[in-house]
Amino acid sequence: MPAGSWSARLAELGLALPAVVTPVGSYTPALQVDNLVHTSGQLPVVDGELTLRGKVAEGAEGVVSPEQAHAAARLCALNALAAIDAQVGIDRIIRVVKVVGFVASAPGFTGQPGVLNGASDLLGEIFGEAGVHARSAVGVAELPLGAPVEVEMVVQVEVD
Template sequence: MTGTVEAKLAALSITIPAASAPAANYVPFVISGNLLWISGQISMANGSFMTGKLAGEADIEAGRAAARQCAINLIAQIKAALGDLDRVKRVVKLVGFVNSAPDFTDQPKVVNGCSDLFVEVFGDAGRHARSAVGVAQLPFNVSVEVEAVIEFA
């Protein structure tokens, strides 16, 4: 039987990929009490990196799409950790890192691609605290990386 969150994802034509394995010496998530801490998920879809420095090789819309893909990858990790996406009680915090040219200042607009999807999928439980930070470089030259803290039942 499909849960409420899975039904919303299906209605949005979003297929959740298998959760990606860590690329180095860390774990993809940690559960402590009723909080799920998810390591940064990069903008990667179907094995391909979504790359480019914002206000350089990529524009805000490309950045928003990359951040949205980070949200999908975060949801994959939530599913791997909890088994059932309906166990999400609250998206507590997102931290978004945006690969930014020195004069780029619209990181919040980019990270909205992730935030908007979380609210669309989880409703009010998807509203969260957030940081959107510009960085000089990200692994594999990806445009965006986002980490999350999730409260679950």
């Protein structure tokens, strides 16, 4: 699918971009430099509220499951796309270049790549081959506001 039709693809998938998440610090949600747009880290926020809190682990009660974190990573990616859309318009995306994801991990949890597949798979659904990207999946001790996952991305866009 060529650049310029991503909003139509979102509609085909039954997806809508959320409102841009208000920054919780002194930064901007997205910034364009030449033909690249970099997003700030996006949390799993809906309507201004963090949807999930805690560290990711397998089989432990009172923590975030890998499946919940996978869904949260998908939401983070949608929030990143909303930030890009507000900055330049989603239909100007040529390709997704890089995704970096952070997973608040309980001791011994090593499934960060599977969690971040939530974001990567969504980008593939929307952008097809243009959504294939380089990626890092990093386990961390804590994330802002107690979030289980945070995702940032870099996309190449058409320039005027």
